[in-house]
Structures are given as structure tokens and as C-alpha cells.
Amino acid sequence: MFQTKMIELEEQLDCSKNHKQPIQMVILDKKLMREEHLLCSICLENFESDTKIIGFKKVLKMIQENQKNQVENIQRLIEFDVEMVEQFLNELHKLRSYFILLFDELLTNSQEWINSLNAIGQHNSNYSFFDELDKIIDGRIQNQFDQESIVNQITTLNNSLCSKINLQFSALKNQEIYSQCGSILINLNLNHHMKLIDNSIKQSSPCYAISFNQSGTLMVSAYNCDIKIWNFEQGKIGHTSTICCLQFSKLSNSFVSAGFDKSIRCWKQIKQNEWHSSLSYQLHTECIDCLLLNKSETQLVSGSRDKSIKIWKIDLVNNQLTYLYSLDKHTSSVWDLQLNSAEDTLVSCGNDKQIIIWKLNEMEKWQFGYVVIQSIQEVGSRLCFLNDDQFIWVTGNKVSKDCISTFELNNQQYQENLKKEVKLIQNSKDMEFNLFPIFKSKNKNLIIVKHKSYVYVIKVQKEGELKIITQLKYESNCILGALTDDGRYLVTWDNIGQKFTLYELLII
Missing domain, CATH: 2.130.10.10 (YVTN repeat-like/Quinoprotein amine dehydrogenase)
Known part of the structure; x- marks a missing residue:
């Protein structure tokens, strides 16, 4: 625990008149400067004012209590980073041990390789006097060199040791061994604004849309032409092409989907693990790229590559759409x-x-x-x-x-x-x-903006001023995401990593 320490010594505090007497009272007046606030016993004899004064010991206690609370908050913030760096240090020690062991094996195998090559050379350099004499007597060609046999021995040895060392190099290059260190560094780099919670959920097929229900207890994600509903068994549904729009209801466990097949479908939860699809509504002639529900969820607006905006009457209770008109x-x-x-x-x-x-x-x-x-x-x-x-x-x-x-x-x-x-x-x-809509959290005055290969967390300040708080860098510009309604959790998916990454936003 950090200890509070006042820079000035209590006995060194003096009144503005330099009476060199202990301070008795403090004047609470904004107009006064530093020592002018302090009154000793001599000052009090002639002091007359309607300004509020308070005992020095009481003020000192108030300041100390305030500083104690402040130090506790500092401690809480520092402890988080210290704990993370300690975890990082532990992981580094593990990596160090792992690499030392791996490099020792590589060094041993490489030396073994040299020794074996030399052994082949030495073995083929040995000869028998009597064998060589027989060659002379038989008239066989002297100094005959069997190069093919030696090359075959070297090739066999090289193939064996190459395979062994390549396996060790593969382990050296394996990114999995860095994952824990990487996660810790990401959390430290997010400067107390965000916390990486999980990045282990893989989805190899393209994901072009993610949406949350109001309570954040259900998440739907597009999985090519299917939809995955998270927190219970996956629900398979019937679009015939890639889905790129998902709009979850804020009033019920229903959602709307659309995509490359030019159709819109409504989805209604029937049982815990069962969702019912509406008819396929297909009035657009090209891919649908955006959907919008009004607050009362009585009207749906859809935008398409066919250049049109279509207005629909939506009934999520009965799971149906009625086309109204088009904006062109x-x-x-x-x-x-x-x-x-x-x-x-x-x-x-x-x-x-x-x-x-x-x-x-x-x-x-x-x-x-x-x-x-x-x-x-x-x-x-x-x-x-x-x-x-x-x-x-x-x-x-x-x-x-x-x-x-x-x-x-x-x-x-x-x-x-x-x-x-x-x-x-x-x-x-x-x-x-x-594909990644702008998400807005009213209670935190935050917006999440994806642009090319970055996702920006932005604070909306007074009069609409925007301040970038932090940013996430991805290896791809194909990034999808969704923010829970309360602005607490952000989920992303990217084409290179092919996995969902869950962050907790710590911004107040």
C-alpha cells in the first residue's frame, strides 16, 4: 500500500504574518492566497470577519482522509497494471525456460549432425591392406571412388536430421506459445479503457454481421448463409446466400436478417433453443446492405445495391413484413x-x-x-x-x-x-x-467506429466534439463487430484471425 506523505511539515506551517506560532484555525475564503488562509493564536486575537473559519486539526483530518481515499484509488489502478506485468513476467520466465530447452536440443542435434557427417567421412576413409592388395592382384582400377554410395549415406543422414530440426523450428515459430503474453500486452496497451476477455472462439467461415439483444444475453452472428445464436445450441436457418445484415429487436427476442440473396427474413424465438423464420420477403433486386428499425419497432427500412431504400411495416409478434413504398x-x-x-x-x-x-x-x-x-x-x-x-x-x-x-x-x-x-x-x-455499423452508447457517451483496419473507441464530448480514446489494430480491413446496449462489451470478428474477440470497456 502506498503511503500518503505531506510535502510540508506541520510544524513548518506558518501564518502570513510569520508569527512562528502553531496554526489554530483556517479561513475558507477563495480570494486568499496560501498562507493567508492560516491563523495562529496571535492572529486570532485581532481577527474579525464573517468568513467561515474551521479548526486546523479538523482541516488536516479532512485532507488526510481525502488523500487516503485518493491513494486507495491510485493503488487500485496501479495494482491492475502490476498484476498484469507480474503475469507477463511469469509467462516470460516460462518462455525463457521453453526456449532454453528448445535451443539446447537444437544445438545438440546440430552437433550430432556434424559428428555423424564426420563419422561417414571417417568410415569411408578406412581401408584394409589385404582388400587393397586383392584389387591390385586382380588388376581392378586403382583409386576407384564410390561417390554414389557416400552421397546416399549423407542424404539419408541429412533427411533424418532435417526432419527432426524442422519440427523443433516449427515449435519455435508456433504462435500459440506467445498468445498469453500477447493478451497481457494488449490489456496493458489499452490504458485502462478496455480489457481483453476472450479471443478463443473460432469461426472460419466469413462473418458479415453481429447483433445483440437488449439485455446482452443473446448474440447472433452471420455464418455465411447460416446464423449462429450464442448462449444456447446453434440454430440453422434458411438464407440461400451470405448474410450481411442482422438487426436484433430491443423489445423482444426477435431479429431481422438480410443479405446477398436479396431477401429479408424475420426471426422469432419459440422455445429456448428454437427460432421460427418468417417468409422470405424479396422485393430488392440486389444485395441488401443495411437494415434499420424504428424505436417502436413498427417500421423497417432497408437499403440495397439496387439503389433503392424500401419502407416496410413490421410485425415482430406475428413475424411478418408488409411492403409500403420505395425511396429512389x-x-x-x-x-x-x-x-x-x-x-x-x-x-x-x-x-x-x-x-x-x-x-x-x-x-x-x-x-x-x-x-x-x-x-x-x-x-x-x-x-x-x-x-x-x-x-x-x-x-x-x-x-x-x-x-x-x-x-x-x-x-x-x-x-x-x-x-x-x-x-x-x-x-x-x-x-x-x-459491414461494421457505428455503435453508440448513450449512457457512456461513446461511439465505436470501424475504419479500414482499425476500430476506434471515441468519446462524445460537449457540443459534439469527438475524442479518440483508444484504437484496435487488425491485420485485415474485413472486420465485423457489435456493442451491447449498455456499452459494456464489444465483440469483433476479423477475416485474418477468424475468431471472435470479446472486450470489456472500462470507460466511465
């Missing part, structure tokens, strides 16, 4: 859709480099509003409302400005606020995929 102002694929909290504004972006605002009319029907004024003419991959008057947009080109732009409502139109632009890590090698 985009000239290329629609990548993302978002509603503001008042649900009177819908914003969409896509491959045509447009950001379009849709407004709800008096008939409760969506209609075209206007195209947002923007300085960056790039493909937009994702959107997110920070509040009714602000939303953010993420660039998506391969060669891109690589940034998050903020748009603010100005004279009934959203205009880009260049002062609030957030620079992301430059990357001109990868395209941006729109």
Missing part, C-alpha cells in the same frame, strides 16, 4: 441508413457520394428532403446521429481523406463542420467495407 433518389448502392432520436429525419449515404436527408411528412410518410452540402466528394460508408442536430459520416474510398466528418443543422440543412473533422490513420492500401 440514390444513383448507386445504398451503404447506410440512420434515424435521428425524434424519428422525423432519415439520412442515407452510399456509393454515389451523396448524403441524402429524408423528412417525415404530415401523412407519416418519408419523402425526399435535400442533398447535404459537403466538401469531401467521396463514397460514404457509415453514418450516426450524435443528436437531432448533428450526425457524423465516415469516408470509404481506398484513396481517401480517411476521416470522420461532422454535419450540423444550419437553416434547415445539414452542412459540414470542418472544425470538428476527426483525422483517422491514413491507409491507401485498403478499401473501406460498410
Whole structure:
């Protein structure tokens, strides 16, 4: 336990008049400077003021108690890192022992190899006087050299020792032996903002969508043309092509899925391990890349590569959809859709480099509003409302400005606020995929933004200012993820690692 220590000695504290007497009282007045707060017995004889004063010993006790609490908090924070570094040190000792043993074996086998080669040489250098005499008497060619036999002996030896040493080198290069050290270093590198909980769940087939229910007790993930439902037995379902959209209900254990087969399905939990699929609703003519439910979960909005946005009436109780109408102002694929909290504004972006605002009319029907004024003419991959008057947009080109732009409502139109632009890590090698939605946690004022090969954890500060708290680096730009409703857990899947990684967010 760290010990609190006051820099000044109590007996050295003196009043502003330098009476050199013990301090008796303290004046609680913000206007005073350091020693002016302190009163000794001489000061008190002439002291007159309506300002609140308090006993020095009481103030000292209050400060000490406050410092004690502070030290306990410091101790708690430091202990976490000390414990992690101690674990790392233990793992390093294990690795050191492992490597010493492995290198000793490699050195021994290599020396054995040299000794065996020399033994072959020595064996083939020995001769018998009488054997050589017989060769002379028989008239056989002298100095005949049987190269093939010696080469065969060397080759046999080399193959045997190569196989043995290659096995040892494979063990040396095996990444599994570094995994524990790697996990500990990741946790230390996340600076108390995130904690790696698990990264052992493999999924080799492509995963293009993940979603949580409201309580975070169920997670669904796309598994090619199937859906996995976690925390109970897997449920096999019937899309005929890859699924790239999953939207879990916030009001019931139901979800909606869509994907490359151009269809939408509703799913309803019947029993603990049984889920029932609706009919396949196929009115889009190309892959569906985004789904959006309103708060009351009575309306579903879908965006597709067929350039259209379709509005549906949804009934999750009866597990069915009813097509209402289509919005057709985009000239290329629609990548993302978002509603503001008042649900009177819908914003969409896509491959045509447009950001379009849709407004709800008096008939409760969506209609075209206007195209947002923007300085960056790039493909937009994702959107997110920070509040009714602000939303953010993420660039998506391969060669891109690589940034998050903020748009603010100005004279009934959203205009880009260049002062609030957030620079992301430059990357001109990868395209941006729109498969990882922006996730927002209201209670923690956090947003999770994936861009190319990074996942950013961003704090939303006053007036919509964005501050990057930490970032996760992946080897691929094909990353999927989901955040629980309470903002506590983040799950990701990436194409290179082909496994789910679960983090706990420690940000208050």
C-alpha cells in the first residue's frame, strides 16, 4: 500500500504574518492566497470577519482522509497494471525456460549432425591392406571412388536430421506459445479503457454481421448463409446466400436478417433453443446492405445495391413484413441508413457520394428532403446521429481523406463542420467495407467506429466534439463487430484471425 506523505511539515506551517506560532484555525475564503488562509493564536486575537473559519486539526483530518481515499484509488489502478506485468513476467520466465530447452536440443542435434557427417567421412576413409592388395592382384582400377554410395549415406543422414530440426523450428515459430503474453500486452496497451476477455472462439467461415439483444444475453452472428445464436445450441436457418445484415429487436427476442440473396427474413424465438423464420420477403433486386428499425419497432427500412431504400411495416409478434413504398433518389448502392432520436429525419449515404436527408411528412410518410452540402466528394460508408442536430459520416474510398466528418443543422440543412473533422490513420492500401455499423452508447457517451483496419473507441464530448480514446489494430480491413446496449462489451470478428474477440470497456 502506498503511503500518503505531506510535502510540508506541520510544524513548518506558518501564518502570513510569520508569527512562528502553531496554526489554530483556517479561513475558507477563495480570494486568499496560501498562507493567508492560516491563523495562529496571535492572529486570532485581532481577527474579525464573517468568513467561515474551521479548526486546523479538523482541516488536516479532512485532507488526510481525502488523500487516503485518493491513494486507495491510485493503488487500485496501479495494482491492475502490476498484476498484469507480474503475469507477463511469469509467462516470460516460462518462455525463457521453453526456449532454453528448445535451443539446447537444437544445438545438440546440430552437433550430432556434424559428428555423424564426420563419422561417414571417417568410415569411408578406412581401408584394409589385404582388400587393397586383392584389387591390385586382380588388376581392378586403382583409386576407384564410390561417390554414389557416400552421397546416399549423407542424404539419408541429412533427411533424418532435417526432419527432426524442422519440427523443433516449427515449435519455435508456433504462435500459440506467445498468445498469453500477447493478451497481457494488449490489456496493458489499452490504458485502462478496455480489457481483453476472450479471443478463443473460432469461426472460419466469413462473418458479415453481429447483433445483440437488449439485455446482452443473446448474440447472433452471420455464418455465411447460416446464423449462429450464442448462449444456447446453434440454430440453422434458411438464407440461400451470405448474410450481411442482422438487426436484433430491443423489445423482444426477435431479429431481422438480410443479405446477398436479396431477401429479408424475420426471426422469432419459440422455445429456448428454437427460432421460427418468417417468409422470405424479396422485393430488392440486389444485395441488401443495411437494415434499420424504428424505436417502436413498427417500421423497417432497408437499403440495397439496387439503389433503392424500401419502407416496410413490421410485425415482430406475428413475424411478418408488409411492403409500403420505395425511396429512389440514390444513383448507386445504398451503404447506410440512420434515424435521428425524434424519428422525423432519415439520412442515407452510399456509393454515389451523396448524403441524402429524408423528412417525415404530415401523412407519416418519408419523402425526399435535400442533398447535404459537403466538401469531401467521396463514397460514404457509415453514418450516426450524435443528436437531432448533428450526425457524423465516415469516408470509404481506398484513396481517401480517411476521416470522420461532422454535419450540423444550419437553416434547415445539414452542412459540414470542418472544425470538428476527426483525422483517422491514413491507409491507401485498403478499401473501406460498410459491414461494421457505428455503435453508440448513450449512457457512456461513446461511439465505436470501424475504419479500414482499425476500430476506434471515441468519446462524445460537449457540443459534439469527438475524442479518440483508444484504437484496435487488425491485420485485415474485413472486420465485423457489435456493442451491447449498455456499452459494456464489444465483440469483433476479423477475416485474418477468424475468431471472435470479446472486450470489456472500462470507460466511465
